[in-house]
Amino acid sequence: MNFETVVFYVLSAILVLAGLRVITAKNPVHAALFLVLAFFTSAGLWLLMQAEFLAITLVLVYVGAVMVLFLFVVMMLDVNFEQLREGFWRNLPMAGTVALIMVGEMALILMSPEAKLGSYHAAAPLAADASNVKELGRQLYTTYLLPFELASVVLLVGMVAAIALTMRKRKDNKTVNPGLQVKVRRNDRVRIVKMDAEKPAKPETGDAAEQQA
Amino acid sequence: MELLQNLLGLDAGLTVWTVLKIVAIVAPMMIAVAYLTLAERKVIGWIQLRIGPNRVGPAGLLQPLADGVKLLMKEIILPSASNKSLFLIGPVLSIMPALVAWAVVPFTDHLVLANVDASLLFVMAITSMGVYGVIVAGWASNSKYAFIGAMRSAAQIVSYEIAMGCALVGVLMVSSSLNLVAIVQQQAHGIAGGSLFSWNWLPLFPMFIVYLISGVAETNRAPFDVAEGESEIVAGFHVEYSGMAFAVFFLAEYANMILIAAMTSIMFLGGWLSPFPASWGFLGASGFGWLAAKMAFVLYCFLWFRATFPRYRYDQIMRLGWKVFIPVTLVWLIVLGAWMMSPLTLWH
Numbered sequence: 001m002n003f004e005t006v007v008f009y010v011l012s013a014i015l016v017l018a019g020l021r022v023i024t025a026k027n028p029v030h031a032a033l034f035l036v037l038a039f040f041t042s043a044g045l046w047l048l049m050q051a052e053f054l055a056i057t058l059v060l061v062y063v064g065a066v067m068v069l070f071l072f073v074v075m076m077l078d079v080n081f082e083q084l085r086e087g088f089w090r091n092l093p094m095a096g097t098v099a100l101i102m103v104g105e106m107a108l109i110l111m112s113p114e115a116k117l118g119s120y121h122a123a124a125p126l127a128a129d130a131s132n133v134k135e136l137g138r139q140l141y142t143t144y145l146l147p148f149e150l151a152s153v154v155l156l157v158g159m160v161a162a163i164a165l166t167m168r169k170r171k172d173n174k175t176v177n178p179g180l181q182v183k184v185r186r187n188d189r190v191r192i193v194k195m196d197a198e199k200p201a202k203p204e205t206g207d208a209a210e211q212q213a
Numbered sequence: 214m215e216l217l218q219n220l221l222g223l224d225a226g227l228t229v230w231t232v233l234k235i236v237a238i239v240a241p242m243m244i245a246v247a248y249l250t251l252a253e254r255k256v257i258g259w260i261q262l263r264i265g266p267n268r269v270g271p272a273g274l275l276q277p278l279a280d281g282v283k284l285l286m287k288e289i290i291l292p293s294a295s296n297k298s299l300f301l302i303g304p305v306l307s308i309m310p311a312l313v314a315w316a317v318v319p320f321t322d323h324l325v326l327a328n329v330d331a332s333l334l335f336v337m338a339i340t341s342m343g344v345y346g347v348i349v350a351g352w353a354s355n356s357k358y359a360f361i362g363a364m365r366s367a368a369q370i371v372s373y374e375i376a377m378g379c380a381l382v383g384v385l386m387v388s389s390s391l392n393l394v395a396i397v398q399q400q401a402h403g404i405a406g407g408s409l410f411s412w413n414w415l416p417l418f419p420m421f422i423v424y425l426i427s428g429v430a431e432t433n434r435a436p437f438d439v440a441e442g443e444s445e446i447v448a449g450f451h452v453e454y455s456g457m458a459f460a461v462f463f464l465a466e467y468a469n470m471i472l473i474a475a476m477t478s479i480m481f482l483g484g485w486l487s488p489f490p491a492s493w494g495f496l497g498a499s500g501f502g503w504l505a506a507k508m509a510f511v512l513y514c515f516l517w518f519r520a521t522f523p524r525y526r527y528d529q530i531m532r533l534g535w536k537v538f539i540p541v542t543l544v545w546l547i548v549l550g551a552w553m554m555s556p557l558t559l560w561h
Contacts, residue, residue, distance in 0.1 A: 029299075029352060033349070036345070052329070053334070056331055056334045057334070059338040059341070060334065060337055060338040063338075063342055064337075064338060064342060064344075064374065065341065065371055065374065068344055068345070068370075071348055071367075072348075072364065075348070075360075075364075076364075131330055132330065133331055175528075
């Protein structure tokens, strides 16, 4: 048993446990944090397979950005956990059947000789100066140029759609145009009035003096 | 021992040597953090015509030690309604990325703990995890102020990370490498032949500015410190923390500042390269000293900003990140691409 195998099993164990906790944790914030752990450990597994660019990108995109926004939303939700768990036993038979069917289907696909999982070998070790990034770039911009550009266009459309769907013009919006704010000069806001100093009127009774003070 | 050696599959001496190297990076870092806090108080003091701390030791030089001892002796209070485990993990999540990122930061051509291929990407990925410390701490505290601070910080860090990433794409384009050592070495070439003017800050000036300001925002420093805006939400996400748990957040913030300073120096200010021609002997030789000097300059800018600018309003921060910085970097990326393809290119 060499070092890499040990690391693989440790990471896999953590990954499986974290994945289990994602669906069993009672608190959604805990579940989201376990999902972060799962992403992080799978990045470690990819590193073991010498796919360092993909591993680092997984951490950068999913852990660093997507899950932060996810947590953001989950933390602000006001979820009633009891209500969520109410129908668990009633719905279990139906959900269990669906789950079993899915497991069977996946097993059929994975175990069929067409999947060729039996003849799956470890990737050949890369040369010491082989660059993951360069190779990926070459593949993306030559062989897979069209799918790559298509995917980016689809993402762009998704982005525009998300913005268009959520953008509402509110009438009572008090936003100020920052350009106008910057252009403001002192004279637009303050008027300095010159006037002579005035002597206060002489107090007549104690009451009036108190009011002036 | 033999089993362990067998298991590790490599020389046990190498492991020990690596651990020693890690200590050799982290220990001076911690001292630098301690003295950065003193420098901050002194510099801001001088800017405001005050003296700053001057009681502990000669000229106040032992002040960080006194602060450290005091924080160590304080009780760590666990709020009774907090989520205990997450409350304690919060500070750990915040200091861990700040230290791990140093694994790939080079100090000279050969002085680097792990010279990995995609070191720039590694630094970005690891630093992007720092936000979890803030969010988890803010949420686990079960306090309104802490939660508001955490939410503000999360939105701010995620927004400025995009601007930062776009600024770094320019650096990648001109150096055609993700390796930090190669990025510095590339800056030694060019028309200006390795002097001050061949460094990335000049051809990538808009990106340099965007990166520097985004760095201030990423570390939640003034004028972007709405996450701990004292006047509105007391201390933001770490309002419930005391003693060493608070100190760990403090350490993480300053370690991140030093990291951003190092990254700015490496990517835009020529790293360990000397600004003078090589014929100038001592001054012309490149080495760690120059990197340290550049980092000190960037750090001084951080302190200077804090003493100069009033805090941004929250919507202004978001506008600056999304509507100013990201378009500026995107436009400059196109300009840069055209520049590199034109006969006027500086890079070959």
